Amino acid sequence: MSSAVVVEGPGEHRLVPHEPRRPAAGEALVRVHAVGICGSDREVYQGNRPEGYVRYPLTPGHEWSGTVEEVGAGVPQALVGRKVVGEGFRNCQVCDRCHAGETTLCTAGYEETGFTEPGAMASTLTLPARLLHVLPDDADLTAAALLEPAACIAAAALKANARPGERVAVVGTGTLGMFAVQFLRAGSPAELLVVGTRPDRAALSKEFGATGFRTRDQELPDDFDVVIETAGSASAARTAASLLRRGGRLVLTGIPAPGAEGLDPTDLVVRQLEVHTVFGAPPEAWAHTVRVFGAGLLNPSPLVTHELPLAAFPEAIELVGSGDPKVGKVLLKP
Numbered sequence: 175m176s177s178a179v180v181v182e183g184p185g186e187h188r189l190v191p192h193e194p195r196r197p198a199a200g201e202a203l204v205r206v207h208a209v210g211i212c213g214s215d216r217e218v219y220q221g222n223r224p225e226g227y228v229r230y231p232l233t234p235g236h237e238w239s240g241t242v243e244e245v246g247a248g249v250p251q252a253l254v255g256r257k258v259v260g261e262g263f264r265n266c267q268v269c270d271r272c273h274a275g276e277t278t279l280c281t282a283g284y285e286e287t288g289f290t291e292p293g294a295m296a297s298t299l300t301l302p303a304r305l306l307h308v309l310p311d312d313a314d315l316t317a318a319a320l321l322e323p324a325a326c327i328a329a330a331a332l333k334a335n336a337r338p339g340e341r342v343a344v345v346g347t348g349t350l351g352m353f354a355v356q357f358l359r360a361g362s363p364a365e366l367l368v369v370g371t372r373p374d375r376a377a378l379s380k381e382f383g384a385t386g387f388r389t390r391d392q393e394l395p396d397d398f399d400v401v402i403e404t405a406g407s408a409s410a411a412r413t414a415a416s417l418l419r420r421g422g423r424l425v426l427t428g429i430p431a432p433g434a435e436g437l438d439p440t441d442l443v444v445r446q447l448e449v450h451t452v453f454g455a456p457p458e459a460w461a462h463t464v465r466v467f468g469a470g471l472l473n474p475s476p477l478v479t480h481e482l483p484l485a486a487f488p489e490a491i492e493l494v495g496s497g498d499p500k501v502g503k504v505l506l507k508p
Contacts (some may be wrong), residue, residue, distance in 0.1 A: 178293035178296030184221020197246035210237030235293030278454035321472035325455035346404030347375035359383030408434035
């Protein structure tokens with residue numbers, strides 16, 4: 175019998191029988207192949223996700239891949255049988271921000287798969303077909319389950335607008351950091367430095383295209399054109415800013431704990447730094463990610479260290495929060 179994970183409330187979950195929901199008009203039913211777990215899923219389970227950004231009881235799972243099994247009225251039948259990934263933000267499509275393509279800023283309010291709407295920790299997922307992105311027929315669906323975090327970093331890479339021959343850097347060596355390395359490498363930089371707290375990530379960083387690796391306690395340069403921060407701490411943001419030349423471009427993707435002391439506004443103004451931030455991935459970033467993945471320029475597979483069944487949800491959550499350097503991306507297979 176097919177099953178689903180349901181988080182009833184903080185610290186409470188059940189594995190329940192799952193009945194696929196037939197797609198209504200404009201929807202598609204997807205057979206889930208794999209679903210990734212990230213820190214935000216751990217927040218859902220622990221109960222420390224910000225108010226308004228979760229709705230219990232909930233089936234989590236916003237990072238996923240699968241195959242379309244059925245479509246509702248108004249959706250092309252050609253989608254059936256195709257491998258897909260999907261956007262999480264359930265935007266309204268009619269507000270000013272949605273019309274501008276900034277769907278993660280939808281003014282109708284926050285709704286997202288796996289947080290306020292049923293997610294992919296189940297055998298199937300039914301969602302608006304407009305959110306789907308079709309993958310090549312030969313795509314590795316296990317690797318594709320990581321395209322949601324990759325899309326968030328694609329949004330950062332697009333905002334950074336790194337041009338060929340520029341000197342670029344990434345602060346952070348987790349999943350997001352390793353994706354940032356790959357996106358920036360695809361732009362032919364003159365130099366690509368990775369800065370982090372884990373020396374064990376040096377080899378993987380260079381495998382993905384980095385030309386140098388340093389830990390934050392080493393002497394660091396201050397003349398880079400572009401820096402993407404992915405570590406999610408205030409200190410990482412300050413380190414990222416310190417790497418830039420005057421007039422350089424900084425993109426912040428991590429979310430520090432509330433109340434953290436941030437960047438020095440005097441430093442930002444005096445050095446005329448261009449600062450951008452990213453929260454989620456708009457359609458443009460998703461489309462870019464799928465193109466880069468399909469072209470073979472994005473390789474998520476080395477980041478996956480654990481593949482577990484849905485019944486191992488508690489173990490997977492513990493692995494994600496263990497701090498063990500041997501734990502990379504954890505996937506559940508329905």
